[in-house]
Amino acid sequence: MRLDFTPEQEAFRAEVRTWLDAQLSGEFAHIREIQGISEGAEQRFPWERHLGRAGWNQLSWPKAFGGREANLFEQVIFHEEYARSGAPGRLSHVGLELVAPTIMAFGNDEQRQRFLKPTAEVEIIWAQLFSEPNAGSDLANVQTRARLEDRPGGQVWVLEGQKIWSSFAQYSQWGMALVRTEPGSVGSKGLSMLLIPLDAKGVDIRPIRQMSGGSSFNEVFLDGAETAAANVLGAAGEGWKVAMGTLTFERGVSTLGQQMGFRNELDHILRVAKENGAARNPGIAKRLARAQAELRTMRYTALRMLGGSGLSLAGLTYKLYYTSWHQRLGELAMDVLGPAGEIAVPGSDAYRLQKMYLESRSDSIWAGTSQIQRNIIAERGLGLPREGKAAR
Template identity: 85%
Template sequence: MRLDFTPEQEAFRSEVRGWLDRELDGPFRHVRGMEGTSEGIDKRFAWERHLGRSGWNRLAWPEAFGGRAASLMEQVIFHEEYARSGAPGRLSHVGLELVAPTIMAFGSDGQRARFLEPTAMVDIVWAQLFSEPNAGSDLANVQTRARLEDRPGGPVWVLEGQKIWSSFAQYSQWGMALVRTEPGSSGAKGLSMLLVPLDGKGVDIRPIRQMTGGSSFNEVFLDGAETAAENVLGTPGEGWRVAMATLTFERGVSTLGQQMSFRTELDRVIRAARGNGAIGDPAIAKRLARAEAELRVMRYTALRMLGDTGLSRAGLTYKLYYTSWHQRLGELAMDVLGPAGDIAEPGGDAWRLQKMYLESRSDSIWAGTSQIQRNIIAERGLGLPREARPPRQEPARQEPAKQEPAKQERA
């Protein structure tokens, strides 16, 4: 894996940087720097649709699906330049980076024709409906159920259950839901991946207010929600394999864009330390130097991880590494700011660093807790014995209700 860029790749970087700077200094200058879920939602969606019309949303898609079939390094460059430019965080990330590749890999021709183009144009926004209140890190323990029922217009899946931590579900028209479709099944067996309209009956989306003031996450209640029988990805019962593929897409080249957002945050901390004199404290200076060195190591590790099969130890340790680093950066930011970090007014560097500190506390929970990540490193990377696990509780078998003869006669 090359850790530098060829002249051709640097020319592509110039193309991307030039386009982003023109658009963000011109017609879309009002979206630069927007983040979270409390800033300019309509303007940000307009920006993302502009990205779609300009072809950037399907940069990595195969040519067969209207994409540019960009190389791995070109994708890395785009995500780096996007973050460097100060362009707003993507509200359509789930659809473009997770759902679309999953539909390409497992969807039928009809599903691809129906969903891929509107997803690229951000006419359809997607939510990922995986986690549940009792099935976060233990994803195979999902209890949301779906059953096939006949309807005059054709059979439909009827869903009952609850999903949680669904990013941007309040803006989404469709969800990709991992549900249990085989009665009596448990664990990874009997699961299916369904595409579910979120604007229909039986769907209740409730934003979760965070301590930062925004609502990036949502609870989604499914009480008789329906989706057509053909809206299953792969075949019924194949949901676990589909879900594992989706989670693999989640750890893709967008991680390098994440690196650039970390770069921006560290630069803010350094700027604050220089502004208030905290950089003169040897302990603060040492922590800043360590953060800088570790961020560079993180970037090279991500490049190595993307360049191999994804099964290396670098891949196993990456999530634990960056979440720990990011939480330490948040703590460093608050130490640099001092009392000013507690009373920061919205809009400035201090306020953004305060938000970063608060949001970083969740890094060690989402996409696999740090405890789960350590188990993965120990068992898959180091070959240590598997952790003892309690036996899974099998669902109680329900016997059909017996009807009394008298009731049968009255019927």
């Protein structure tokens, strides 16, 4: 496939860049100052709603659902330019990139009509309620349960259980939850995907304070919480199929925008290294050069992965590669800072790089731990025996 852009695509890049620069130099100039992934929620949401009204949130959506139906390279360009602009990551990411595509693929017409437009315009914020204390990377082990009960207004699902590591649930109005709806079922059988109002009685959301100082993750306790029987996504009992569909959307083109964010971080580190003299250290200089080469390799790998079809080795290894790289980048940032990285004043270079380093520690945990990723590479990519079978 092509790894460069056509003149038409570069024209689209210019359109996106011009629009973003205009918005971020005017009414929304202040949001460029937001740092980290869990700060400034009150400032971010008006900006994200503005993106939705302008049609950028639903760039990749089919026109039938109010989207622009942009092709792969146009999506890549938008995400790259968004990161280049210095705008903060979007708290509506879960709804736009995961929940909405899942509703399009598995929902019925009523659900699409009800949820897609408010999601695009960030009037509804979504949380993904998958992981549990004993079911993280082992997602099929979820134990949160739901049962159908009669109410005067019709049947409802009644939920009991706990979810954890739910990104931005404290800001969300709705959650998409994988729960066990068939008593006695085990593993991937007997699961359903339910849409749950998070302001309902019996829902308790508790932010988890992280070592970076923010709270982007949450625990969500469901103690008799109710949602209408119609709020099952896909058929009851087919939740595993729906969940696997959602996880395929998680490796979308936003990964290219993520890499532009990495580029911004690396450029920041390079600037600091030149200013404080760390770049003259041969060991630091070698690591800076290696980081640049690896980032470029990562971009080409991602383009090949996104341009292909089906399960590829690049797709299997990509998450493990970039999370390991990003964690090494955080360590490099701390070494470039030296003693100055021990104490950080908010707004300073040291503060920004220290926050990046701390937040990168979670990269090898979310969306599948590195240990699980290695198992997937071994079993699906290399055809090795599944874990545990060799001993029998």
